[in-house]
Amino acid sequence: MGLETLFTPRRVAVVGATEREGSVGRAVMRNMLDSFEGETVPVNPNAESVLGREAYPDVASVPGEVDLAVVVVPGRVAVDVVRGIAEAGVENVVVITAGFGETGSEGARRERELRAVAEEHDLDLVGPNSLGIISTPAGVNATFGPENALEGSISFMSQSGAFITAVLDWANDRGIGFKDVVSLGNKAVLDERDFVEAWGDDEGTDVVLGYLEGITDGASFIRTAREVTAETPIVLVKSGRTEAGASAAASHTGTIAGSEAAYEAGLEQAGVVRAENVQELFDAASILAGQPLPETDSVAVVTNAGGPGVMATDAIGDSGLSLASFADETLARFEEALPEEANIYNPVDVIGDAPVDRFAEAIEIAMDDPNVGAVCVVTCPTAVLTFDDLASAVVGRQAESGLPVATCFMGGERTESAREILGEAGIPTYFDPARAVESLDALRSYAEIREREYVEPTTFDVDRERAREILRGAADRGDTRLGVEAMGLLDAYGVPIPEGDVVSSPEEAIEVAESIEGDVVMKIVSPDVLHKSDIGGVRVGVRNDDVYDTYEDLVARAKNYQPDATILGVQVQELLDLEAGIETIAGMNRDPQFGPLVLFGLGGIFVEVLEDTTVRVAPVSEPEAAGMVDDIRAAPLLRGARGRRPVDEERVVEVIQRLSQLVTDFPAILELDVNPLVATPDGATAVDIRLTIDPDEL
């Protein structure tokens, strides 16, 4: 079931409608009467009529089908009222009433009851603690705010109701319109995922915009958003990005924030364009709603003033865009069209004495160049050109070419009517050249997302049963923190490990050592010895002759360190040529919102000092795993910097995917670290492992 009827009701009941001045019930009733094209019915057992409309004691008494009930009753009766509404057969409910989860344990209990009622009756319920919803095509303004929205193609959801009030006032001033606006409130039932899904299917929505303080279910949000963003851009401000912000958000909404790294990875994997602040959010929305997507990331800057042209160029350098190189034919045309003092290279400077015709011709020539994906027009006031004429010329050229355009009309009052001309054509204009370029960059971001082809994570042929046995064995022993004794997990999932085995006698140790070519590494295996090196529990380069004594010595050291230590044995392992390799790490931890996050980074000092790591929400696909290697700053080291032989990157990428499959298959694995994962020109080998398990999940 979609949410169409929520936004396109024919009959809306305002439950708790009243005439009392200053009340929320009056404000909602007033707003609905002012704009709604359908029928608005007040429900109030204590009123005959409200604002001239006949009132009914409850929703069941309302004649005809009610498509949407807006609830503004006091908190203590809200759950019962919603139950009554549901029993009357209404499917859509917006609960404006506050006093739920945001107010402490009593409110949280009430919210659980509300959710139970909604689930029982399969209600599409917005809120509670919501400002309400707006849908402009039918004139639904079921909010108690002072402003209605203008019609437009942006659909906007916000976890802050106050922010919606502010945005509407601001947007109305700028002529920015909306399709639907939703104040999410406490998200007891419907959350961001539901609206993203609904708007993805909605013809009237060109851009989905959101202000979120948290995402309820990260993994399912990613799945839905990934599908939506293949057709419709989603731009989000996720607040609480910083440590300070996250703790402020937590105290404000009770949201338990997942880590910022998880949000960053998850939203990126979902194809969401992320805005850092309000300006970026609406700049991105405006250009996405108004302009076509660029086919290349190359921008032509056309200006009548050198300095501002340089500013635009700097902003291009800061962005993911590039400055277009013009084709020879384009340069020839510029040479013919422009005076000698003009600059025909990008940024094109038509110079200060350019009348509109020359400026417009230069824009046209730039647009004709096959390398040019977008155009940034930058103009300063001059005596020979009026902004209005230039604006009209830009609108014409944009429409003809079908290329996206952003503009920078630098001035105050004298730019106002030009702004309107451009705004009507969906072309953004700013004073600051950097802002015009940044908005083109948002367009590019989304164009790249659109071009992504979604690849399912590879399912490798693994020995899942063997892995389960290893985990069960540990659980049966009561071990929740495992070390090298669990290397078999990796082997079962096809992650290369050094030759060798864990043995429990010196004789076995010799047997294993003899089966391995060359000297071996021996390590004590005990859940009670977490830092093996500290007690001399690791020996590198043991010759076959010394294996017996080394075995006994390692066990003695462990017993000496902790007399009652559980000794699982000694690991006898092939000695890898670490010199030829690069130490990396791969691992996983679980995020409360997004579930398992796979991590990759360079090992050693890089990890500890430079934190050169990256994460993705599991399961990761092959391109996502490859992107992880791209992401780390030290990636060139893996690719043969300093005359090294490049490592087998494909194999590293495969190991990341196999680990992703392992942690996805076993929710019992809470945390996992493969450190080091040694990458060499011939492969990638996991040398050590640590993990924490939750036996109850097995």
Add this chain to the structure above:
Amino acid sequence: MGLETLFTPRRVAVVGATEREGSVGRAVMRNMLDSFEGETVPVNPNAESVLGREAYPDVASVPGEVDLAVVVVPGRVAVDVVRGIAEAGVENVVVITAGFGETGSEGARRERELRAVAEEHDLDLVGPNSLGIISTPAGVNATFGPENALEGSISFMSQSGAFITAVLDWANDRGIGFKDVVSLGNKAVLDERDFVEAWGDDEGTDVVLGYLEGITDGASFIRTAREVTAETPIVLVKSGRTEAGASAAASHTGTIAGSEAAYEAGLEQAGVVRAENVQELFDAASILAGQPLPETDSVAVVTNAGGPGVMATDAIGDSGLSLASFADETLARFEEALPEEANIYNPVDVIGDAPVDRFAEAIEIAMDDPNVGAVCVVTCPTAVLTFDDLASAVVGRQAESGLPVATCFMGGERTESAREILGEAGIPTYFDPARAVESLDALRSYAEIREREYVEPTTFDVDRERAREILRGAADRGDTRLGVEAMGLLDAYGVPIPEGDVVSSPEEAIEVAESIEGDVVMKIVSPDVLHKSDIGGVRVGVRNDDVYDTYEDLVARAKNYQPDATILGVQVQELLDLEAGIETIAGMNRDPQFGPLVLFGLGGIFVEVLEDTTVRVAPVSEPEAAGMVDDIRAAPLLRGARGRRPVDEERVVEVIQRLSQLVTDFPAILELDVNPLVATPDGATAVDIRLTIDPDEL
């Protein structure tokens, strides 16, 4: 001589004034007549009068003293005209005429002539190719632009005239005023340094603002700006920051850009607040002109809406500011003043039903907290509070407390009059909470610059003569690229080097080796062998017994590599325990604008792959050298990360300063690399050196 009379003339001659419609000469005359309080005299040999004023054939004929001549004559006669002006005794000239260095070699020649005339007569000359100058107190508007500036305390210089036109239109619209405005033009005589100096001494200027595409003389700019910024903030956009931008700037103005790294370091050392774009430039200027400096970097956020409060908090997390922790007494006062549902911790949420009084009281309580250095007020529209009332309350509280305030009044039209109230009190207000916070951050930046105490670079007691001899020796041999044979340079400047010497016979080699404890390192020393390791020209751990043979072998290898190679000898060096140390690099290269740039970074893979280096303009002081160590991302490694012993950081900082002194003393050193400079817990030792010299500078 200062520039006072340039900005405060009593009599101004407009040379080339005319009544011709659309001409620059008419526009300047018109602008002057419209606003200038003194006397404006047209000079034109072909006119009796211009715009009702009696015209004179030349400046010499003008009765009375002319304080400023504005030149708008055609380019071909401009130099002669300026000469005539100078000979008439005028000291200040603004050359609006174009057709100089910006137009090619003929123009460049003309510009050199103009500079020669100015130098001969000690003229203070602005331009050529300038839009003109404005100084609001006396109503000087010697520009041909369409707008005059409002009065204010910001003085603004720009290398782009068009940008000034745009800014004035925009600023007038927002009520932003200026003291002086200068279009720098081609900077043939007066440049950014001169205006920074003049405005630093000017009572009427509170903030110096600039848009620059290049700085003519970096070192002298730093010296002047450093003094000015101790009292007056300087905020600059230096465009051409990015590679694309730099090349655009070069083609636009012919500016040969120094490296961005040099600008970044130089402007930082000069105490300049750097803006990345136009919005940042004016946001910083507005708050610096309007608000006092904070005494701490802790900000209190007071809001009536949780969500926008979180946005402000995120922006604080992104900035150099911190979220203030309130004192217990403050929390107690909040508890008393605010309803139970309010958040009394920072960000303080007075909640949506707050009337102005409650909001204002919360602001006051926050301001009383001794930890709070600045306040950010964030408000959304609500039914119980008008923005105007809140604005007035904020203005009152700000004035009483003396703390800086930035505000975010979120809305459109309904915020307009509140904006005016706040604007008149110098309190910035924006829609986006992030922008309000960023402007407070600019204030903090400058507060930190003000608190800096300038320390002269240390002059170490060095053996300058010995260094000069080493350089002369190389120059006499015709060597311009030196290696280990120049280690003596470091020794002469007190930079620790390993024990040892360069020898020219196997017998000498043995003698040196025997004087050194333990095994030695031996390296071939030849200007023809740049990559010694490649030919086996380095031997590590040579025992005394093997020194003779090793000597012969090294020489043989060099001869084998290149039969006519110049062999300067063999270096016999103490074998350092590199395991205990960390390889760093220190070096220098010369920037066309800023002169010698000292570099420091971690060595090895860090430098090559991660480019973890930092630079400063030499000479560097002790705090600047210490700041270089702070700057590198891997600094924790030097400070004992991973259980290492911290290195002797003080000694590293001293080596940087000594190298700075060396390259400052000898302009003949064009480039220098000490790689590695091994930092250990007990010191820092330069193991190898490479440098390039220019013998002509010796």
